[in-house]
Amino acid sequence: MTVFCHLYRFIRVIIAVTLRFVMAKKTKKVSYSRLNALILQSAIIVFSVLLALFLNDIRDQQKIKANLEVAYLHIRSEVENNRLALTTAIPYHRQCLGAIDSVLRLNDRRRAITPFSQALSQCFPNGLKAAKLQDDAWQAFMLTGQMSQLRYDEVFSLTKLYRTQETGVEATQQSLETFIRQPERFQPGAGLADLESLRLMMQELCAQEKLLLTQTEKTLFDINNWRHLEP
Numbered sequence: 001m002t003v004f005c006h007l008y009r010f011i012r013v014i015i016a017v018t019l020r021f022v023m024a025k026k027t028k029k030v031s032y033s034r035l036n037a038l039i040l041q042s043a044i045i046v047f048s049v050l051l052a053l054f055l056n057d058i059r060d061q062q063k064i065k066a067n068l069e070v071a072y073l074h075i076r077s078e079v080e081n082n083r084l085a086l087t088t089a090i091p092y093h094r095q096c097l098g099a100i101d102s103v104l105r106l107n108d109r110r111r112a113i114t115p116f117s118q119a120l121s122q123c124f125p126n127g128l129k130a131a132k133l134q135d136d137a138w139q140a141f142m143l144t145g146q147m148s149q150l151r152y153d154e155v156f157s158l159t160k161l162y163r164t165q166e167t168g169v170e171a172t173q174q175s176l177e178t179f180i181r182q183p184e185r186f187q188p189g190a191g192l193a194d195l196e197s198l199r200l201m202m203q204e205l206c207a208q209e210k211l212l213l214t215q216t217e218k219t220l221f222d223i224n225n226w227r228h229l230e231p
Helices: 004-028 032-110 116-123 135-141 150-179 192-223
Strands: none
Touching: 032 116, 032 135, 032 150, 032 192, 116 192, 150 192
16 A cells, blocks of 8 residues: 555544544533543554554565565576576587588588488487577566566566577577478488578577577676665
8 A cells, every 4th residue: 555545544534533623622512631532542543554554565565575586586597597508509509500511511522412311410419409498487477477576677688588588599499490300301312402401590590599698698697786686
């Protein structure tokens, strides 16, 4: 409840007490000592109500702060885990991209066609190894409505980061996995054209991962300076 509501109630009580005092004085049915006692009782009631509301507001604010601190810790941990996933995936994907370039150059020199399935095993010795990025803490944060408790710059930084993650790296990873799994890629004659397409997609993935890592580092720097959210 806002301070204006408390003030409005207080004014109503004061007006009621004043009217009773005036009416009592006009009718002369109540003594001054009785009126003084009435005013004192009204003041005590008003003070008690305001104190109770004030303490309730404090408890509500403490609860909001505690929930926000928990959300802050979860989101920071999630962003740190995503950074670790990126720093693990980026070197491997760059290595895979280099291997694709090597196969294409070799095919160009020999004027041969390396089967796509063979090239795939050569270029991705450990599979695609997509970065396992998380967003559970962020989704829970939005669903619980706690976003309104953050400042605009804090919300903007996190929203931009997770949007880049979703529409950039995760979308490109999904496209790559779909491309690789299509049966026609493993038919006889599938080779250079598919490898060229694969190289373009890997280039896009590496670029998206680099961008996301940069944004992640910046967001973590910002998050570590949000001292008001720390327990």
